[in-house]
Amino acid sequence: MAYYQSKPVAGRHFLQIPGPTNVPDRVLRAMDNPTMDHRGPDFGKLGLALLEKVRAVFQTSGPVVIYPASGTGAWEAALVNTLSPGDRVLMCETGWFASLWREMAERLGLRPEFLKGDWRRGADPEQIEARLREDKAQEIKAVCVVHNETSTGCTSRIDEVRRALDAAGHPALLLVDTISSLASIDYRHEEWGVDVTVAGSQKGLMLPPGLSFNAISAKALKASETARLPRSFWDWKPMLAANATGYFPYTPATNMLYALDAAVDMLLEEGLQNVFARHDRHAEATRRAVRAWGLEIQCAEPRHYSSSLTAVRLPEGHSANALRAAILEKFNMSLGNGLGQLNDRVFRIGHLGDFNDLALMGTLSGVEMGLAVAGVPHKAGGARAAMDYLIGNAV
Numbered sequence: 001m002a003y004y005q006s007k008p009v010a011g012r013h014f015l016q017i018p019g020p021t022n023v024p025d026r027v028l029r030a031m032d033n034p035t036m037d038h039r040g041p042d043f044g045k046l047g048l049a050l051l052e053k054v055r056a057v058f059q060t061s062g063p064v065v066i067y068p069a070s071g072t073g074a075w076e077a078a079l080v081n082t083l084s085p086g087d088r089v090l091m092c093e094t095g096w097f098a099s100l101w102r103e104m105a106e107r108l109g110l111r112p113e114f115l116k117g118d119w120r121r122g123a124d125p126e127q128i129e130a131r132l133r134e135d136k137a138q139e140i141k142a143v144c145v146v147h148n149e150t151s152t153g154c155t156s157r158i159d160e161v162r163r164a165l166d167a168a169g170h171p172a173l174l175l176v177d178t179i180s181s182l183a184s185i186d187y188r189h190e191e192w193g194v195d196v197t198v199a200g201s202q203k204g205l206m207l208p209p210g211l212s213f214n215a216i217s218a219k220a221l222k223a224s225e226t227a228r229l230p231r232s233f234w235d236w237k238p239m240l241a242a243n244a245t246g247y248f249p250y251t252p253a254t255n256m257l258y259a260l261d262a263a264v265d266m267l268l269e270e271g272l273q274n275v276f277a278r279h280d281r282h283a284e285a286t287r288r289a290v291r292a293w294g295l296e297i298q299c300a301e302p303r304h305y306s307s308s309l310t311a312v313r314l315p316e317g318h319s320a321n322a323l324r325a326a327i328l329e330k331f332n333m334s335l336g337n338g339l340g341q342l343n344d345r346v347f348r349i350g351h352l353g354d355f356n357d358l359a360l361m362g363t364l365s366g367v368e369m370g371l372a373v374a375g376v377p378h379k380a381g382g383a384r385a386a387m388d389y390l391i392g393n394a395v
């Protein structure tokens, strides 16, 4: 029986929330090694190799710092290392997570400006450019965008956001949350001129929750020298100083670093472009299933469809939470709930991380059976439509 499962159920639980995702056996085996002396000579070798290797996943040659924290910690680290009290930051209302990041900025004493969104598409580069052009005094110090909004299944085009900053000729830093996109959806920290990339361990990286990351540009590092928000645990300076020899300024999450080492190897062995293509293909198959069921995809802009999850709207008068509860009860599968204003309106299918065609077909079959047992009006044949797509686009 799975740990903390309330009743005995045969077979493996389907964890198809959009993170935490399923942890591959190879990663579990790596974690299952004795914890080592984090100040001993062997640790430095591991640290140096890992801190170098992980850069490839962010598509950067610059430093990546690793915190023993969930993604929220890395959000805070990105803000407190680069900004000063009262600084204006431009944020985009893509959904629940963008809203939480904005609230954090406010609590830290920043002045966030929230570009309004309808939770059905990614950030709008034209809106960003227009606001930056207006800011003649260059009071806006950072633009913050959630690359993949996990609450809606909409992915913002960071390359276009970068071009918007450039077109406006504005020097603001670009801070990007890739918590549910890194290692699932193509993301290029360096090429796209991102200053701080925020990431977490529990999604595309296929690890348990507990690590988070900042990839840092030279411009962000320079900004950190004069940024005045109070910081201690999150401070890049002692972290980077210790990282130079493979160590950390405080006790690192040693066994999670073993896990990260194994996960990065798996991603690089598969090839990042193949990892992205695998996610794209599973996302397209999922959307075909949703359309065949006659249900609506929450993301209303096809260019912003997410490859790591699909949020599905329920017909008016039907409860997404009741559907999820039925699927958990009858088929032992967890799906993501609707967050904030989408509570009970949508359910979210996670198709990211350690995932393959048969896992996808199990997931979609579970959803289709759930729709039937929960009495949600739909057409049968979604799983079949997905299967046809997978067959027609076999790899």
Ligand SMILES: Cc1ncc(COP(=O)(O)O)c(C=O)c1O
Pocket (backbone or CB within 6 Å): 019, 070, 071, 072, 073, 097, 146, 148, 149, 150, 151, 177, 178, 179, 180, 200, 209
């Ligand atoms: C896009 C995004 N940002 C931030 C967070 C917050 O991260 P955490 O819950 O790991 O602190 C999440 C969590 O799911 C997320 O999906």
